Amino acid sequence: MPYPSQVDIETLIDTARTLIEQSGVEQLTLQRLADEFGIKAPSLYKHVKNKTTLLQAVNTRTGALLVNTIQESLESASDDPIQRLLTMGRTYRDFALQYPATYSLLYGTLNPELRLDPQIAEALALPLQVEMMAIVGEANALAALRGAWALIHGFVMLELSQQFQRGGSLETVFEQALLAYLRGWLTPHAP
Amino acid sequence: MPYPSQVDIETLIDTARTLIEQSGVEQLTLQRLADEFGIKAPSLYKHVKNKTTLLQAVNTRTGALLVNTIQESLESASDDPIQRLLTMGRTYRDFALQYPATYSLLYGTLNPELRLDPQIAEALALPLQVEMMAIVGEANALAALRGAWALIHGFVMLELSQQFQRGGSLETVFEQALLAYLRGWLTPHAP
């Protein structure tokens, strides 16, 4: 191997994530990123194709982290599907609140280039789907899953963009809403 | 009045919205916008402070449009609060699907500068709140409202960013989910 690399690709992505969380995506410039490694901006091109693929990688990393975090949270959770779903919801929300900038980068843009890797999306949906199946049955699982994801994601996005102006414990509201949603699927309804 | 203006501020904002819908926000450049009016980019600064305030104005316009659209849809709606809520949800979703780029600009960024004018947010929440009050009562109205908004907004954002990979009628799923959510609030539950 020639010339000892100052840059490890994993570290590069993590550093990018950190910078994004510190000052927002708009503030992430290749110059600033390069500074963190004591190199010049153009040298970064030896490690990534361009800024877009870097952000893609950041999204993949964030998604993988989220999947792991949720899986871990389930290990210590009860057996009750509803409790497990609540746990996932709480963990999801906590994650988004902990990494607001990278979380919203995950879904905030319509740019197809930044779209979350379908495989990660799949892995994200899976545990949710398992419990949904147990709660509402196979026929409704996909629909119920999508709605739950929408509720959770939407809540978190509105919370992050400070759209819940009128105060109150958002944590409580979040659980109330999620529980109401699940209750709704358990209540008799037309097919 | 001096020098016949080529630019009317309302038209400017609408043109910006159109360009954003046509090619995405990233593609909206002051140069391209100026071209639409047959003037040079720097001349735009006679009409707007900078690009950020322009985008702010775009958001305000989009928000106002959304509020109007929802209000109009309610005029021909039934008296049943649940039906009215469903109508609002459908209208909201249709609006977002019709103006995907500007809709996601509304909430897609964490940038406080682009945050939706609280007054518009208020006007948006009001009709939803009225029906919620009728459905779940005053004590729960705020929580139920927030959850409904989260569900609707989240669904639309996931749909726009193509996260619902597995097909099926999203329109149906959307209504199922919203109905389930409302049903949940109507079902007995702990305070």
Added chain:
DNA sequence: CTTTCAAAGCTAATCGTATTAGCTTTTGGC
């Protein structure tokens, strides 16, 4: 030990975009 060569850096340059400064043109009201 020397040579070789590819990876990883660097500098210089290009291009696109936002924004500012300062000049010019137009025209309603005098």
Added chain:
DNA sequence: GCCAAAAGCTAATACGATTAGCTTTGAAAG
């Protein structure tokens, strides 16, 4: 006809992404 201010324009600056082409380093081959 004159003039002030609005609306345009050109030129210039700054910054960020990206490319081209040169240089350095160090492991491995001889």
